Amino acid sequence: MNQNNISTTELFQRVRELLTLPELEPKTRNKMMHDTLILCCHEGVKETKQAFGNLFSQVDYLCKAHGIKVADKIAIQTMRRHSNSQEPLSGEDLKYDARALAIFISAVFEVDVPHELNVLIPHTNRPYQKGLEINNRRIRCIVKNWDSDFIRVDIDQDADEEEYLVQLKDEENHIDHTYLWDILKEGMQLNLLDCQVKQPVITPRLIVVEPDYLVDISSIATCFTAFGHHPLLYLLNQMKPRANTQATLLGNFAGAALDDIINTNGKYQMNETIKTNFREKALEFCTCPWFDAKEFYTDANQQAFNLQQVVDILFPRTASQAQMSAFRGESLYDRKKAILEPSFVCEALGIQGRVDLMTTDCKLLVEQKSGRNMNIENHQVDPGYHSYQLEPHYVQLLLYYGVLQHNFKLSNDRVNIRLLYSKYQPQDGLMVVAYYQKLFKEAIEYRNQLVAASFEIAKEGFEHALNEFTPEVLNVAGTQDFFYNKYLKPQIEAITSPLHNLTPLEEAYFCRMMTFVLREQMISKVGAQEGTNTSSSDLWTMPLAEKKDAGNIYTDLHIIRKEQSSAGSGYDTITLSVPDQGKDFLPNFRIGDMVYLYTYKLKEEPDVRKAILYKGVLQEIHSDEIVVHLTDGQQNADIFEMNLPYAIEHGTSDASTGGSIRNLHQFICAPKEKRDLLLGQRAPQRDASLTLTRHYDDVLDDIILRAKQAQDYFLLVGPPGTGKTSRALKFMVEEALNDGTGMPTAESIASGGKTAQQPASSILLMSYTNRAVDEICEMLVDSGIPFLRLGSEYSCDERFRPYLIEKAISDCPKLEAIKQYIIGTRVIVGTTSMMTSKPFIFSLKHFKLAIIDESSQILEPNLIGLLSAVDKFILIGDYKQLPAVVQQSEQDSGIPTINDSQKGGIIDMSILQDICLTNCRNSLFERLIHWEDHEERSEFIGILRRQGRMHPEIAEFPNRMFYRREKLEPVPCPHQLETELSYTLPSEDALDDLLKEHRMIFLPSKFCKEPNVSDKINANEAAIVVDLLRRIHRFYGERFDAKKTVGVIVPYRNQIAMVRKGIEKLGIPELEKISIDTVERYQGSQRDVIIYSFTIQNIWQLDFLAGNSFVEDGAIIDRKLNVAITRARKQMIMTGNPEILRNNQIFSELMNYVKEKGGYF
Template sequence: MNYKDVNSELFSRVLELTRLYDTADAKSVNKMAHETLVLTCHEGLRDTGQAFGNLFSQVDYLCKRHNVKLPDWIAVQAMRRHTNSSEPLSREDFFYDMRALSRFISAVTGTDVPGELLRVLPAERKPYTKAEGTDVRYVRCIVRGFDDKYIYVSAEEVLGGAMLAADYTADDLTYLSELLREGMQLNLLDCKLEGSCTYSGSEGDVKCDIIVPSLVIVEPDYLIDISSISACFKEYGHHPLIYTLDRMKPRANSQAILLGNLAGSVLDDIINSHGTYNMASTLKKSFSEKALEYSTCTDFNPAVFKANAAVQASNINAAVTGMFGEYDRSRVVLEPSFVCERLGLQGRVDLMTTDFRLLVEQKSGRNLNIERAAQSGGKGLQLEPHYVQLLLYYGVLRYNFNLGFNKTDIRLLYSKYPPAQGFLAVAFYRKLFAEAISLRNKIVAADFDIALDGFDSVLPELTPATLNTTKTASSFFQRYLLPQIETVTGPLAAMPPLEREYFCRMMTFVYREQLLGKVGSQEGVTSCSADLWNMPLAEKLETGNIYTGLTIKAKECAEGSSVPDRITLSVPGQGEGFLPNFRRGDMIYLYQYRADSVPDVRNAILYKGNIDELHTDEITVVLTDGQQNPDVLQVQHPEDMPDDMHKAMVYAVEHAGTDASGSSGARALLEFVTAPDDRRSLLLGQRAPRRNESVRLTKSYNPSYDDILLAAMQASDYYLLVGPPGTGKTSMALRFMVEEELTRPGASVLLMAYTNRAVDEICAMLEDASLDYLRLGSEYSCDRRFKHRLIGEAVRNCPRLSDIRERIASVRIITATTSMLMSRPFVFSLKHFSLAIVDEASQILEPGLIGLLAAHDHEGGVRTRCSIDRFILVGDHKQLPAVVLQSETESAVSSESLRAIGLDNCRNSLFERLLRTERAAGRTEFTGVLRRHGRMHPDVAEFPCREFYASEHLEPVPLKHQKETSLNYADTGLTDKLDTLLRTHRMIFIPSQPCRRPDVSDKVNTSEATIVADLLSRLYSMLGSSFSASRSVGVIVPYRNQIAVIRKEIEKTGIKELEDISIDTVERYQGSQRDVIIYSFTVQNRWQLEFLAANCFMDDARIIDRKLNVAMTRARRQMIMTGNVETLSHNAVFREMISYVESKGGLFRYYE
C-alpha cells in the first residue's frame, strides 16, 4: 500500500474530527479518534514481527522507533486514554489531543502535518502538570531501560505518564535482571514513592520519581493458569522449563485422575444436595460424561475405584457438614473462575463464599505428610504444589477485590482423609507466594523468548540435569520421576537433523500463535484474550463481543443435571447496529456487575459455560457447574429492579479464553517425533508413498468417482483429494470411500474435519447411508439431530463398563473435529483405524493434524505401531485457509532443508505441502481432483473456473439447474432496467456511490446497503411463493459491521420474510450455498484492499484470490456484486472481474 494515500486519509480524518467536535456526540468523536490512532499504529507496525498486548504498547514502540520525545509520548498516550471513554472532553483538551495525534501521525509516516490542519491546532502542547496524591498500589508501565538498581519505566496513567525508576534491589526481585528487555510491560504492585533520581537515556537526562514495588508482574496481559504454575513445583525443584516440558507430555488418563475428577463432582453434588446426597447418581453422571476416559483407562479397577470413591464421598460429606457450622451455606459458589490482570493469572477455584470469607481447594490424592504426621519444611502438612495453588487463588481474590489482609479463611481439603486430618487451614505465606510469582514471571519470559528467538534457543536446556534444580539423586527420583522427564527429553535429544529443524520451526510457530492469541498483535486487526480488559466497551459492542445489561429470566436444570445450570437471560437493546459475535457452543463467561458501571471481568466472579440458544431478545447458557445457591444468579423480574441504577445488578456475557491450542500443538509435535520411523519419513517427504495396484473396488459407485475411489483405495499410505466447490466431496466421494473401506474385514474408519459444521455434514451423510457411528464432542457444538450419536449419550444406558467398552470398540466409524480428537486422544488406546479421512484438510495447520496422523501405541517402547494405517486428506487449497495470527513474513521458513520438503511457510496446511511434494516428484497416482461440479450454473462458473481453477479443468455435471437457459423469474409488472438485468443476466456488478462519513465506520457502506436491500426486495417479488430464506438468496460481506446496516435497510422494505436470510462474512459462508448470492465489497479506501485481498497466492502464474473465490462459488444460479469501482480497480483481480462482467453486459449503473 502506498503510504502517501494512507497519510492523506489519516490527516483528513483528524481535520474532520476538529470540525465534528461542535456538532457530533462525544461517543462518535472519541470512537473516530480511537480508530484513527489504531489505523496509524497498524500502518506503522506492518511486518514488524512484534506482538503487542495493547494500544499502549503499540504507541510506545512506534514512539521509540521514530524518536518521539517524552512530552509528545505523554501527550499521545493521554489522547489514547481519552478515546477509550465515551465521556466528552473540554474543547481545549480535545484540540490538544488532536495536536498530539497529528504529531504522532507525522512521526510514524515521516510526513509533515498539513498547513490546513496546523492552522486549527494549538501551537504548543498542553502544559504538563504532575498528578498529586497518586494511588501507587498499581502501576502499568513499559520498560525504557534498566541498570543494577532501577528499572526505568514510562507509566501508563499514574503521575501524568511520567518516567519512573522502579527499585528492584529487594532480594525477591533481583532475578528480574535476567528477564528484562526494553518494551516489556510490567505491573508494579503495592508501591511506595521514595525520592527521585536521574535517568540518562536517548533523550538526555530525565528526572524520575523512585517507586519501590512489593511485586513486579512481567507482561501481565499474558495470563498463565494457576494450576499450571503449581504443577511446576516438583520434588526436584521448580524450573520454568518444567512448564514447557509439561505442555508436551502426552495427555494422561489414569484411575487416579478419574478419581480426582469424580471427587470434584462429589463435592459439587454434596453441596447441591442439601443432605440428600446419593453417590450412585454422581457415578452414573461421571461415567456418561467421561465414557471414553473410563473405557480407555488401562489401570482402571472398578471395585477399587468404587471403594475409594465411597471413602472420598464420606470424607467430603463430613467436611461439608463441619464447614457450614461456621460459614453461610447460602453464600457458597462452586467452581467460579477468575481473570486477574494485575497478577497475570487465571484460574478456577473449587469452592468459595461470595463474601470471600472462605476459600477451599480440594485434592483427592495421597498426602504422605498427613500419613506421617510430619511437618513439611516448616510449611505445615500441605504439599507444596497445593499450597502454591491456594496461595495464588488467594492472591487473585486480594488483588481483584481489594481484600484486606486475613479477610479470607483459606483451606485445603485432602478428601482421601477424614476432615480431622485432611481439612487443613493454612496461612498466607508471603515468601512462597513471591516464589510462585517469580516462577510465573520466568515462565512468561521463557515463552516470549521462544516466540521471539525460536524454540532451538531453549532446546539444549531441556535436559533432566537442567530441570533438576535441587540436584536430587534419591531413589524415588531415579526410579519414578526421571523416567517421566526422559519420556520428553530423550526423544528430543535423539532427533535427526531434519526432524530437529522441523520440530523447532513448528514449535516456534505454535508459540508465536499462542503469544498473539493471548496478547494480540494490533488492536482492531486481530482478537486476543487480553481484549477482555484492553478493548474499550464501545469497541466490544461494535464487534459484538459482549452482551451487557442482561437480566436472568429463568433457571432450569439441563438434561442430566440436578441443579439449575441452564440460565436464560433477557437481552435489552445493545445499541444501534449491534450484531452478536457469538455462536451456539461458544465458551463464555457470565458475570454480574452494577448497572451504572462498565462491565469488567477483572472485578467479578465468573461463571463459565456454553451458549446453547441465541435469539434477538434472549440467550440461554448452560453453566459448566450449576449453582444450588438461590442467592447466586437470581431470577430478576422487571418489577423487582430498583429505580436507583447504582443499586441495580445486571449481567454480562463475554468470550472465555483457553490455552488449549498451544498445548495441543506442542503435544502433537512430540507425538510426531516419537512416532515410528516409517511414518515420520513419510510425513517429512523422505520416502515416497506406496500403493497396492492389486486392490480393486468391490463395485462401481459412480462413473465420475470410480477412478478416484480406486486410486484412493490403492494408496497404502496417503491420498490427497482436491475438491473444488460443489463437486460432492462429502455427499459422494467421502461416502463412497467409507462404504468401500468397510467392505474390508476388520476395517475401522476415523472421519475428521476442522469445524463442527463440517462434522455435522459428515454425520448427515452417514445417517443418509444408514451407517452406524459414534461422535466425539460436546452436545452444544453438535447439531441436535446427531446428539444421540455422541459417545456420552450413546452409552448413557450402558450399566457396566464392559458394555461401554464393547459399544465403542465394536462401532466401525468414529467422527470428530481434529481439535476435539487432539484433546481426547484416548480413543487410540481402544481402537485401531485402517483408514482416516480428513475433510477440510486445507484449513488445518500442520501442528493441528500431524500429531493425529502420527498417533501411535506408546506401550512397550517409544516407536511402535501407528494408530492409523492410511489416511486420505480432502481439501481445496484455493479456498480460505486456516486463520493465522502471524504475518506471512513472520511465519515464513528460511531453512533450505525444510524448504526442500515443501515447507516454505508454516501458515500452509499439511495438505498443501504434501500436494506440492507430489507435484514436485512428478507423481499423479496419489492425488486426485473432483472435476465435475453440481453447484454453479455455467454462466456463474465461467469466471472463477477460468481465473481460479484453470489447471483443474472443471466442468458442470450437469444438473437440471445447470442446463437452464433462463432464470425463470416471475413477471412482477416492473419494467425498469435493473429488473430486466436481473431476469436476463446471471453475473451482475453494480457500482456503488462514495458515501464516506467521518462519524461512520470505514467498515460500513450505506450506499451498498441500500442497493442490497433493493435487490433483495426485487428478488423476493420475482421468486414469489418459491422464495425460501434458507435457500433462495444470501448476502456476503467482508465486515460484520456491514451486516447490521444491511439489516436496517431490509427492515425499511417491510418484507418480513427477508429478515431471516443469511447475511455473513466470507469466512462464515465457506461451505454454504444459495441460489443467488449478493456480495457487498463495502470498502471505500485503498488501504482496505489489503484486508479484502489478504488470502492471495500465485498458482500457474495466476493470482488466486481465495476470498473472492469462496464468495463467487457460493452461488448456484446467479451472482450479484456491488462495490466502489474506483477503489476496487486498484486490485488486478477485482479489476479483471469488473471488466469481465461488463463484457458480458452485466454492469449496471444504479445511480444513473
Template sequence: MLKKLRIKVDSWTDDTIIAGERRVANPNLIPTAYLFTGAQLNLLLSEEHTDGTLLPQHIVLDPDFLVDVTAICRCFTHHGDAPAMHLLQKFTPATTSAAILLGNVANQFLDDCVNASPQTAPEDLFRASLRKSFRTDALHFATTEGIGQDFADQCHTLFENIHTTVQHRLPAAASLESAFLCEALGIQGRMDMMSSDHRTVVELKSGKAERDEHYRYEHAMQMALYKESLYYNEDLPYAQVTTLLFYARYPHLMDIHLGRNDIHRAIAVRNGIVHLEHLLRTAPAHLFETLTEAHFNVIGVHDRFYESYLRPPILRFLSTINCAPILARSYFFTMLAFVEREQFLAKTGVEGVNMPAGHGGFADTWRTTTAAKQNAGRIIPDLHITPLVTTAGVVAIEAVTTAIDESSNFRVGDMVMLYAQHADCQRQPADFYTSCIIEHFSPTSLTLRLRFPQRDKQLFRTDRLYAIEPAHADSGYTVIYRGLYAFLSIEPSRQQLIIGQRIPQFDETITLSLNVADNHLRDIVLRARQAKDYFLLVGPPGTGKTTVALRQMVLEFLATAPAHGDALLLTAFTNRAVDEICSMLADIAAEYLRIGPELSCAPEHRCHLLTQLVDSYPTRDAVRQLLQQVPIIVGTIASLSSMPELFLLRHFRAAIIDEASQALEPHLLPLFCAVDAHGHLAIDKFILIGDHKQLPAVVAQSPAESAVADKGLRTAGITDCRRSLFERLHSLAIRMGVPQAVGLLHRQGRMHEDIAAFVNANYYDGQLTAVPLPHQRGPLPFTTATAARLIAYDVPASPDRCTAKSNAAEADCVADIVAHIKSALSNQKTSMTLGIIVPFRGQITQIRRALAARHIPDYEAITIDTVERYQGSQRDIILFSTTVSAPWQLPILSQPIETTALSATPAVTHLLLDRKLNVAITRARHQFILVGNLSLLRTCTPYRTLLDYISALND
C-alpha cells in the first residue's frame, strides 16, 4: 500500500482521474466538480490494481492549502456536514460571549496547572491564573455581557476539575499547545496537550457535552484528525495513540475512537472548504448567486432549535450579500477575489509541484530544501538551544549559532516556528513545532519567547540542533474578509463614499482653537478639522508628517476634546511608524493607550500598552472606565482592526492613518466600516497621511491579475486592486474637483538641495522647497576626493562574480567606498551615519563579507538592507548597490509607472515614477552614492534620467 502520493490533474472522467501516465480510480472519493486542470491532489493509502490503476482510500484537494482543524470541525452541524458553514464563520463578525471567555479562561487554567510548582496552593494558583487571563483578555472581559457571580462560580468549578485531573490523570511529561502541520491531509492545528512521546493527546472543552454527557461529534472529529496527523507525520499506528476529550465541567476524560468512514467525512468537508475557497478567488459572484439555504441545511432539518437559533444567521448572511446595491456587490466580489488570490499565494505560492524557495509561499516549509530556504533568507538552521526556566516553566529559548546569514529575513517581534532538525534529511518539514516570538536578535544568537510556557524542559534537548522558520497566520486575512462583509451593510453614505459615488463634505464654519504660526501648516490643520468625511495629506520624504503635521492635528484635537468627550484613533501600517507616533505623543505629554503585542512595541512605550495598564485597573469596570476616558488610542491598522470590541465602548471623532499609501483598500475597510453598540458608524471621519510616490503595499499578483474588469467600478475610478485607498481617493478628489480634500506638505528638511532637486523635478511636480536647515545648503561636513552630493560609480559586468541575486564586484566597490569615507571621517573627527541599500537580500551577505575583509571599524553597525526595509528611515550618506548585471534583471530593479500629479493645478500632468529609486534617493541627507553597471542602467529610463542629472551636476 502506498501511504501518500502527490499528483497533478491533467484530465478526468466521472470515475477516473488522469495524471500523466497514472490512472486513479475515483469512486466518489472527490466530486468531479472540485477538479480542474493542474489541480494538486494527495492520494492516501493507495492500492495498485493489476492494470496499474491506483485506488486510494482518500483524496486530498490542494494539500498545500492548509485548513485549520477547528474550521473543518465547525462544519459538522445539527443540520448536516456543511462546508458552506465555513463561509458563515469566515465573513460574519465574531462575537465574544461569556461561554467563549469561559473557554479561554479554562485553557489558561490548564496551562497554569500543568506548569505550576507542586508547592503552590491551589487557591493561590486559581487567583493568579484568573488574573492572568483577565490581563491577557481585558478588552473582551470589559465588553462582554453576563460576567457576574455565576461566571465566577463556573470558573472556580472548572479550575478545581482541571487541577485535580492534571494532578492525577494526565501525563506528567507533556507539551502544551503543540502546533503541527500535516501536508498529507492538508490540515494544521494546535493540540491543547500532548505527551512527550506523542502517544497521548488531550483536548480541553469547557462547554457542554451532548445529552447524557456523551461527546459531541465535532469534538470527536477533532480528535480523530489529530490522531490521523500523527499517523502521517510520525508513522504512529492508530492503536498506539490515545486521544482524550476532557470535558472540564463534569469532569470526564473520554477516550475517542472513530472509524475510517469518519475520516472520509472529515476529508470530504475539508475538500469542500478548499473548493469554496477556489470559487471565492475565481468566481465569487457565481458562487453567491447559486448559494442557498440548502447548502447550509444539508439534511433538511426544521426543528425548533434550527428555526429559532441556526436559521436566522444563515438567512441574514445570504440577504446581506444578495440585497446589497449592484455597485457595492461588484466592489465586494472584486476585492474579495483579489484578497483570496493573495492569501492563496501566501499559503501555496505560484502553481506547481516543485517551486523555488521564495516563490512557494508558506508551502516552502515542507516543499523545498534547507539550502533553498537559506538562499531565500527564510530559515536559520543549526541552532544550539538553552531553555530559560522560571517558576512558570520554560518561558524562552536562548539559541546560538556560528553566524546568522545577513540575508535572513527575520526581525524582532516576528512570529516563528522552532523545531528540532532532522539529522538525515535535507528538508525540514516542521511537522510539530513550538510557536515563538523573536525577542532579541544578534549576528550569532537569538532569544525566542515561547507563546506558551512549558513545564517539561526535556522538550528542548540541548544535544540536538534546531531551526526556525517564519510562521504563517490566517487571522489577518480573517479581519479583512469580515471588513469586506461589513462594507455591504454599513450606512449608505459611507458605502457610497468608499466607492466614489459621493464627494467628501466639509464644514467651512469650523475654525481652529489653537494659533498656528506657519500659514501653510495652519491651512492643512484647518482643512483636516473641517473635513466631515476624509482629508488626504501627502507627506513627501523629510516633510515632517509625524513631527509637524500629525503633532499639530493632535494638539488641535486635545484642545477641543474635553468639550466633546470623543476619542482620537491614531494608527499606521507598521509598528515602527506607530512607535514614532508614540514618541511624538510623549513629546507633547499626551495621555494615550496603545493596543498591540508587547514585543512589537518599542520598550520605552510599553508602559502605555493595555496589557501593562491592566495591573492598575484590576476590574472590568475600571478597564471600561479607562477605555472610555483616555483621549487617544494608538495601534497598527492590523491590531485595531482585530479589536471590534473597542468600538462597542468608544466613539471616535476621527481616525488619523499614517502610512496610508502602504495599505491596500481591503486593509482599511475594517476601520471604515466599524460600528458601535447601536450599529452606527464608530469613526466619524478619516485623515489619511501618505505618499503614493513611495513604495506601496507588497502585492504577489501581477498587474494583469490585479486589474479591475467591472465597467461600473472602472467608471468610478476603481481600476487596479494594487492601488491603495489613499492613492485612489487622491486621484478621485482631483478628478471630481474637490481640492480641499487634498493637502501637500512641501517644506522638506532632510535632503541637501542638490539631492532634493532631482526628486522634486522628477517625482513631486517641483512643489518641494527646503526648510532650509544648515545642512541643506552648506558644504559637505567632511572632505573626500569629491564634494558632490550625488555620485555614480561604474562597476562593469563580471559574469564570473555575479549571480541572480548578488554581485561580488559591486560589493568590493561598496566596501572600498565605505573604507574611504570611514577613514576621512576618522581623520577629520566627524561623525556621520551610513546606510547601504540593495535590491536583493543575497547582496547583503556579499557586502558584509567585503566590509569584514577590509577590517573596517564598526562595520557591523552599518545597516545593509533592501529598499523596502529602509522606507521610513534616513542616513547622512546612502550607498545604493544596484547589483544587476544583465538586462533581464532590470524589470526586477525598476518598475516605473505612470502617475498623476499631486494637485489639481499641476505643473506636469503625468510623470514616469520609479518608486523604489525615489525611496532609495530620499533616504540620504548629505550624499547619495549609486554603484552599478552604468551602461546597463542607462537602458532603463528612470536610471538614465538620474545618471544624466548626476553628470550635469558634477560637470
C-alpha cells in the first residue's frame, strides 16, 4: 500500500533552507543535508530490486543510471561525505554542497532546479587540486568495470580522478587477483588493503569483496576439507542438522575446562566443571546417541590434565614453572592479561569471530581443538605446512591473526599464535605455528568466493545453484580415497540427495524460500538502504549521531561493580553507570538483548572495529545504571579497565538464518504425507467421533471440540482481547492432557527412580517472543500444569526461571533420572527460535501436539521444519495485526504470477500461487487460513468472536473496517456494559467535557516544523498528549495505575523522548512510569485509555505510518492502526494533523467516523 509521497518541491525547499536559515546549527545543517540525500536515494532506488550496502553505493548507482557528469558525481560524493560529519562547513563549501545536492535531485527526478534555488548556488563546481600520491592501508571503492589487467573503480575518498585502476596482477610483487574475474560485478564494493597508490593505479596486496558482509571465521575454516573448498560448502553446512555427539560434548567441556583452569588459578577441580557443564547442557547429554559416560569421564580427565599443564606453561605461577617454560623456548605471558573468548568484528577483512584465548596486549593468540589429530598420532608432518596442524584449524587461527593485525594495526612479529590440541599432552598438542601468508590469502579468496556466491543466489534465486549441490561438483579436489568414499561422501549425499528428489511443487517451494532467507540475511548484514537502522554493518557505517538518534548505542559508561554470578564462573556480571546520553536519547534495548560491551579511548568515538568485544546479554536496564551478563566470565577483574569509558551496542549473530535454512531442509526430509499436508496436496483429516472430556465454556466448547477432532492441524483466529492465551489455549492444553499419565514424583527423581512409560501425549507450546512465552508460563502456573521451559534465564521472567531445564534438574545427580524427568514432563515450552536451536529434544520426546501462539508473526522458514517433527499442530494468531518484520521489499519477497514466470527462470514459481503462497513475507498461519477458504472448508478454522477488551463504542470502528468477517462481539465484561466514563470531577473546560462524554476522540494538531528539529518530532502533539495525561491522571485520582490506566503510542522513538520531557515538567511521578512506545512494541498490551499521536507533518511520512496494509474483500486493512486502536479498553484518544492525514483513505475515514460520533474536538 506504499504511495509516492516524496515530492521534488519538498526536497528543493530543504536545499534552499540549508542556505537561507541562519539559525541552523552546523550539525543540524549537515544532518538535514544527509536526510535529504537519503530521501532522494530512497525514491531513486526503490524499484531497482537490488540491495545497497550504504549511501555511497546508492549515490554511485544513481549517478550512473541518470548519466550524471563525472565532475558533478565527484561533487555529489564529496557532499555526501560532508553530510556524514558534524564538522561545520565553510560558507563556500556549503554552497558547493547545496549545488551538488540540487543537481542530484534534479537528475534523479528528471526535473529542472527551480529558479529561486539556482540564484543561490554557484554555477560551477568547486575547483579541484591534484592530490599528492598516496600510500594507503585501506581504500573502499565501487567496481565500475574491468578487463584482464585492471578493475576500474570509484573510490570513497576526496579525489578529482574520474576513476582509479586497480591492478590485478603484479608478478614482480607476487600479486595475483585474477581469480576475481569470475566473481566481479558492476557496483560491487571492495576493500583494497595494503595499497601502493600511484595515480591512477592502485596495487593492493589484498582485496576483500563486499566487506560489510561479515562471515564467521569458524564457518570459513569448516569449509577447508579433504576434498577442497567449494564456495557452496558454506551453504551446505548451514543445511546440516545440529550435531550432538559425544565429541561435541567433550569439546564443549574442554572449552569450559580451559576457562575454569585459568579462573581458579591453581585450585582447579575437574568435577566442578563436569557438574556445571552437565547442568548447562543437560538436554544435550540426555539426547546424545550412544553416549558412554565412563568413556566421557576418562577423556574429560585427560583433557583437563593436559590443559592444566598448558596453562602452567603459558602462564607460570611459580619460578620453577617459569624456568620450564623458558626451557621449552616458550615466551612468558601475563596471566592477569589472559582473556577468554573475546569477540571481534573486522570490516577490513569482512569477517567476525570469537577467539578461545588471548592476552589483552595481543602478544598471545590461542585456538583450542579437543578432537583427534591424526598427524600427531601418526607423527606425520603435513607436507604443505611442514607441521602437524590440520588445515581448517590453521585457517581459523590465521584469520584471527589477520583480524588482530588489521583491527589494531599490529606488526607481523607482535603476536605469537598457538594451536592447542588439548587431547594431547603439551609437547605434542601445544603447537607453535607461524603466519602463513599464502594460506591466509587463500582463506580470504575463499571468503570472497562464498560471499559472491551468496549475493548471486540472493539476487538470481537458489534454483540457479540447485544442480551444483552434488558430491561430484563439491569435490573440487577430486578426492577418491577410502576415507572420502566411506565417510565423507555419504555425509554430503545425506544433505544433497533430498534436494534432487523433490516434486516440482516442493522444488519451487524450497528454492523460493531459500532465496527469501538468503536475501533477508544479505540485507540484515549489509542493509537495503541507509537510514533504516536494520543491518549489522550499521555498527561501523552509521555515524555516532544517528546511532544515538536510533537509541542503538550507550556511550561513556563506567564500571561500578564486577561480580561473579556463581563460584568459579569468573567475573561475568558487570554493572555500569549510565551518564546523561543526550537530551533526546531513548535506548533501543531490552532485557535479554545480545550486546557487545567494549572500551574506547578518551576523546575518541567508540568503534567496534578497534576494540576487544565482550559478548553478553542485558540483565538489567535502569536510567542510571545497566547490568550486562557476559557469555564468558573473566578470571581477572583487572581485565575490565576502570579508567576508560565503555560502550554498549547490539551484538550480531547468524543463528536466525542458520535456523531457517535447517528448518527448510528438515521439511524436505520429512515424510511425504507431512510434506503433502503442508503444501496443500493432502487434505487435513478429522475424527468427528471424538468428544470433549468435560465442559469448559459455553462459547468455546465448539472450538475446543473441533480443535480436538482435527487430526493434522487447526487454525485459531484470535483477534485482540478474545482471550486466546488465558482461555482458549488453556482449555486446549487441559483437554489434551486429560488423555495421559502424570509426571514422575520429586521423590522418585531424587532417588534416581524411573517412570514406567512415556506419557500418552506430550505437548509442545511455542511462541515467537519471550514475552508471549512468559504469558503461557503464567497460564500454566495458574492452572497448576507442570512444565519445563527451554531458554536463557536472562530472557525469562524471574517468576518462571525455576522451570528452566537446567534449574529444574539441579537436584538430579544421575543422567538417567534427568532423562526420565524430561520424558515424564508432558508440557515443554519455549520460543520457536529456541526450539530450532535445540532440536535434540525431538529425539527424546515424541510430541503428539504442538500449539504455536503468535503464529501470524512467524515466517514459514522459521516454523515449517519444527511442524514436520510433530503429529498435529494448532496455530493461533491474527494476521490483521502486525506480522513478522521483513526487510526486503514486498515486490522482492513476492511470488510471480504465471505471466511473470513465463518471462524467465528455470523453475515455474507461479505454481506456489496455487497453494495460496503469494508472498514469502506472509506467515504459514495466514497461508493456511487462505488455503482453507480456497478449499471451502470451515471445520479446521476457529474464530474467537467474543472480545473482552474494547468497549463497544471503541470496537465499532475496527469491527467496521478490519473485522467484517469476524464480527466481534463484547463478552460482555463489566467495563463493556458501562454507559458512562468514570470521570466524576468537575470539568475545567470544554475538552474535559469531551473526555467525559466520548470514548473515541480526535484532537487536530497544527503544523509546528522547526529548522533544527527532526521530522520525527511533533512538539504540538507532544504538548497535547502531555495535557491529556494530566487530565486523565486528575480524573482517575487514587485509582490511577501506571501499568493499567493509560498508555501512549507514537510512530517514532524521537516523539517518545519529546513526550517524556513534557511529563517531567508536570512533576507527577506516577505519569513518569507509564508506557510510551511504538505500535510495534505495544502489540500484546492493553490499557484503559490509549493516546495515539500520529506525529507526522509531511505527506511522504504516510508511507511509513500506513505501510503495513493489505486488502481483504475490497477493504483496506491497516495493521498498525488496528493494533493501536485495539489496545484501548475504555477510551481511545488520537491527535494528528488533519491536512496530512486526509491524504490517506483509512485515516480520512477514521476522522470522519469520530466527527460523526461527536468526538472530533
